[in-house]
Amino acid sequence: MRTCVVLLILGLPMALPAPDSPPIEDQYLYQALPDVPLKLSDGSEARLSQLSSGKPLLVTFVFTRCAGICSPLLRSLKGAAAKAEGGFRILAISFDPRDTPADLSALAAHVGVAQKQGWNFAIAAPADMQRIAKVTGFWFQWDSTSRQYDHPGLVLVVDRGRILRMRAGGTVPAAFLQEALEETRGKLAKSYPLPGKVAFRCFQYDPATGELAFDWGAVLMLLPGGVAIVLAVVVFRRGRTRVRISMKNSLMWP
Amino acid sequence: MTVQLKALYLFLAIAALLILVFALAALSTTSSIPANASAASRLRKSFAILLGLVLLAALGLTLPNTPYPRQADVPEKVVFVVAKQFAFGLSETPITTEEQWEAVSSSAPLEIPAGALVEFRVTSFDVNHGFGVYTAGGRLLAQTQAMPGYVNRLRLRLDRPGKYPVLCLELCGMQHHEMRGAFVVR
Amino acid sequence: MDAAMDRIRRVTLVWMITALVLFPAMTLLGYLIRRFQASPTPAAHPEWFYSLLTLHALGMVGTWFVSSMAGVSYLLSRYVRPSPAVSLGAFFGTLAGVVLVCLATVGGFFGAGWYFLFPLPLYPNGAWPAWATALFFGALALLGTSWLVWALDVLRAISQRYSLSAALCLHYLGASTEPEVPPIVLITTVSLIVCISGLVSAVIVLVLFAAHWAGWLNVDALLMKNLTFLFGHTLVNISLYLGLGIVYEVLPGYAGRPWKTNRIVAMAWSSILFLVLFAYFHHLYMDFAQPGWVQTLGQIASYFLSLPAAAVTIFGVLNLIYGASMRWTPASTLFVLGVLGWAIGGVAAVIDATVAVNFVFHNTLWVPAHFHTYFLAGLVFFVLGFIDHLGRELSPGEEPKGLSKFTVALLVVGAYGFVATFYWSGASSVPRRFAAYPDEVMRGAAHARTSLVFIHVFLLGMILYLWMAGRRCVRALFS
Incomplete structure (x- = not known):
């Protein structure tokens, strides 16, 4: 850099x-x-x-x-x-x-x-x-x-x-x-990271291509969405033995 | 007209329209009109298409107009900015140590030439700060975040001579509201 | 009414009474914050300002998240069975978390803001002790865990009756309407999946904070900011969606017309599930280190989130009430007004989500302006409407009609007058989160003084509301 x-x-x-x-x-x-x-x-x-x-x-x-x-x-x-x-x-x-x-x-x-x-x-x-x-x-x-x-x-x-x-x-x-x-040619980096040992950068600037490349930090950014989907799938798979619940319409309608 | 005022007027106009539509809908409940599902569905479709087109047009108009530096011009001057609790240090030479920052943040405001494209290279020595350039009259002209570990490049051309205060636009601690910097356009 | 239903009813009343206590308390903190800003002299004790600001924001976000969760859980019990025990557990977890947050802020002057942007909590500069930071993080971990378990339990309840694809109404996309899924099930499923991603993000933030604090890692500030807003933005966003779930479920009863899931509703909410995870990028426009395509994606996602909101929910509400024989009670009035406030705040949000505009709006008072619009005149109205609805259902009896109308009018005038001062400040470049204003933006103090008048109006409305709805809730709880 x-x-x-x-x-x-x-x-x-x-x-x-x-x-x-x-x-x-x-x-x-x-x-x-x-x-x-x-x-x-x-x-x-x-x-x-x-x-x-x-x-x-x-x-x-x-x-x-x-x-x-x-x-x-x-x-x-x-x-x-x-x-x-x-x-x-x-x-x-x-x-x-x-x-x-x-x-x-x-x-x-x-x-x-x-x-x-x-x-x-x-x-x-x-x-x-x-x-x-x-x-x-x-x-x-x-x-x-x-x-x-x-x-x-x-x-x-x-x-x-x-x-x-x-x-x-x-x-x-x-x-x-x-x-x-x-x-x-106008491919200007709007920002550049300062040198220093930092764990999990999200977007590492790659001087060879002039592009920002994904780094491990980006994986951490995708993790929450991934975990949420996996948890939802797990919860719903466990609920497969569905218990039929009778509707209690009278309860809510004023 | 400033961007701020344009945004405010646009907002007020759409808000007024929304209030009007809601008021009309609420008033219609005094007279019983049977629900017409197919008419509603047609209206919804036209409305969704219209809104989609408006959004696309707004994206097309505003997305090219970002504040990020582009290579349209080569700046004539670079100013190094280091934010640190609770002041901004501006200098023509890089600020790499706390001592240098102490010296520049307490010295007289830096001068930049009027009409020149200046690139501010903004970073922070401690927490996140916001580098907000104001006019003396208190109008926000431009900003970028000062983030530790990164240097953000903000390009600005100022024609009007005078003193430009810099206020901090990211909560950075107990003296956040007193954190300042300044430069002079001559 | 069976015993299980009775437990659900009671725990819901406990949540609602808690909201009715916490909300005025947090509003008073908001009043104190604006008092600071109204002063033309430099702040004598800025540590109070920043710690109260932190408490006010986290308190409000938490209050409206838990009350919309509790409202939705109650309404869902028509179709499925969320566990009242888990809800009660979440209640005690929340209560303990609130106590810890109070200790950290009012006791320890922790003032890094409710989303505690890295690495500010570790740089107090003498303003708060390390134990306050630790306590705050502990409180967040406790709140996050309680809410995560609660969200998972509600999903579990839904899973007992619906498959995941049915709960997400994917079959409606293929023009099949069997099984019939009420909108509230769809909205809750979408919201809770998003909510879980936000809470997981908070967990990662806390772990990385701890690792950085312990000196194991040197954490990247840009990553932390992304994760922080993934958490903060989604939590706030889904509180609103859960509030809308309440409206979808209850408002049709007042309009005397059904509001059913159909293909377009299903499409709207599945697109939200996808888009909402990218919208938070609009918090990082002024971080030039974020790649350009991410910023563009942020603006596109933020813009197109307004399409399902407008064409499905707002259009749907207008269509529902248009020409209907509405029963206008405080509940139905507040629901419709709340959707209006949500829409107006949304317009201000979309404007601010434009990169070119954000350049001069980011971190000015325009930001609190828009989110106070869809919180104060949106979500708060949804929950107050729900409390009125619940109270009347469980403890009948009428107030004088004029008094309820007057109360709602006070709330509306107070809320809109209050947010108007924020818009006014934001459009005139006054920064947000300043304990006192420097000379250049001293007009912010005048705007703050005006806002105090409207806070009084709102609080008066709130007191009247408490007297009406609070009494019913307490009566119902001990009946």
């Missing part, structure tokens, strides 16, 4: 994401992404709003020289996207000023995705990247010993320019993506 992330990191400062902690989804929900210009891997230019218009957009942040989570994250996203239904675009934005369109093409080829599958790789100007970072909680820091950027893995689900869902971490579960895409 989306709030697991929140509760697992209880006690951390809530205001701004400190380096070394991933951003918390609940803090950035419904934030509007700035409409920044992007340079795409094929050398063309596009604005972010063009990519997010008409279809949901999945956004993630990478740099091509990453020896850490960038490639595994992209592969995980690719796997989840292959299982998900419906039209959407994917945008991987590089935050490394050294990256060129050619670097990005190489990364796309390395991961095995192409633009016609809805994948876009792009470079944002450093100032624009800062504006994006501000509304998403994404951060990156140059670590001179490892000669790598330190950064969290992050996937945003953007609908009509606003952050609908967000997931931090090195992998993207297919269930998360499915649930988020269902939400963009």
Whole structure:
């Protein structure tokens, strides 16, 4: 559940994401992404709003020289996207000023995705990247010993320019993506349970299908009706040896 | 006209009709009219069909109009609400501990922009409460239950600036009637 | 009259006299509750308000459930033999339960409301001690067990003469009218099956409460709320149905025409058996955690419950009296007025059972408005009518006609004036169950002050009624 992330990191400062902690989804929900210009891997230019218009957009942040989570994250996203239904675009934005369109093409080829599958790789100007970072909680820091950027893995689900869902971490579960895409199509959960061990939930929200599934609590809800019917049947079966009672009409009629 | 007044007028009209019909039936007992079973049966049939159609029409008109969030718009802002005996804490950032709740429930009312679609994510730290959004003049605009273990999403667009009190709409203990919260639309 | 019949008669009189004592007492509590709300100043002792509210509600629900049960059992004894011993046992169980509930509320200030929504009883916040909660739960267990045994015994009595399908009049659906089953048998069978499901639900709620309290389980609040309303809604609902059973059985005698089971009556009541179990979902519309299809089902079931009510029972009563040579006595007048009150309250209920309307009506005073309409001007009138009918049958003698008319008029004016103040408050967003009103909804205090006038009128009518009908019952009991 989306709030697991929140509760697992209880006690951390809530205001701004400190380096070394991933951003918390609940803090950035419904934030509007700035409409920044992007340079795409094929050398063309596009604005972010063009990519997010008409279809949901999945956004993630990478740099091509990453020896850490960038490639595994992209592969995980690719796997989840292959299982998900419906039209959407994917945008991987590089935050490394050294990256060129050619670097990005190489990364796309390395991961095995192409633009016609809805994948876009792009470079944002450093100032624009800062504006994006501000509304998403994404951060990156140059670590001179490892000669790598330190950064969290992050996937945003953007609908009509606003952050609908967000997931931090090195992998993207297919269930998360499915649930988020269902939400963009209007299958919105009106409510969601908080994590915690609770006995007999009535309706368990199933993120894999986006549906509420029956749980043992629902069985308990059907029990009273069932017991009443069974008791009635038992009582009436016992009464089979019926005693004829003579009517006492004179008793009631005034 | 508010939903409340429409409902009241509809109720009064049907109640008046019922009283009239019962009065006519009662008055008819002064003159002896022989029972006509087949006429009654025909009338009952037409009445049942008519009532069934009215009910279906009312269902068709009202069922699509539920207060539950839909994906027609993406909200521009999310407000986290935690109810606890006996106050509502409203915050722009998630409230996950009692200390955070203490801080937000006693601080100045949260501000939300006028005309913006806001999603309230409502839950409770103890018992069931009711998150009832009122106008300053005391008209109930919207509500959802604050249930422990669940987060209910209530979406609301408020155009008129001003202070909006929140009252508790589920019996929650001895200070239930004093339990409040508030936010300001600017 | 044989000895068995005499025992049934006596135990019925005991129940009715008890109702005549409990009802004014609980009405006085209602008066005190409205007194609290009428005050423009903050409540000095809200613990009194909430504990009296709990006692008033449970007391009223219990009083009208047992009196309609007792009335129906008595009338059923024309056809079958419910055990007077079980009825008497239920009487003592109820009496003990009432004492325990009084101790828990007035003595221990237990104030979580009559349906004690989980987990409020366990979070008193210093308002009541743990023993009060335990006592309240003990009382509920005692009441529930007594009533469950009683309901099973009445079903057993019916089973001695009718098979289950005959008692549910299923053969009428296939156009067969043999064996002939009086409507009261059908209505009682349907109501008691529903009643048992409600009581079983209460048992599950109590067990889960105990398990949660003991720390064995962490119970889901949404499940508890569903079960709580399955219990609360059905218990209240079937009390009304049993009251209607009385009307179906007794009113034809005053109209001089029969009111028999036929295909449409059978269809209506079997559809009720099915629909009533889904109607309670309308109590959870504002729990967005409940799936959308459950909410839709709740609205559809609530809407379509009104169809058999209107086309069969209300139409049936109007058809029965239309042009009939009615004997208008307090009993027959109260029956017809009661059906009218049930219908009007039902209209308000259906309006509130609309999700879009419930959004601004849920837990406002519209809710007590509608249920006081079909209780106070509905079920109460059915039972008072039955008491009048019973009293006249067992202890003849006439009051001045003007006095009975005046009494009924006072009851009607008092009841409708009283509920009008609730509707007025509900339509103007005043929340229910507030010990005192905050400034935004202070108009609720003015409405409460108006309601006090009508409570006086109603109580005056009640005193006159007690003097007439109560005397007859006492006379009949000791004759």
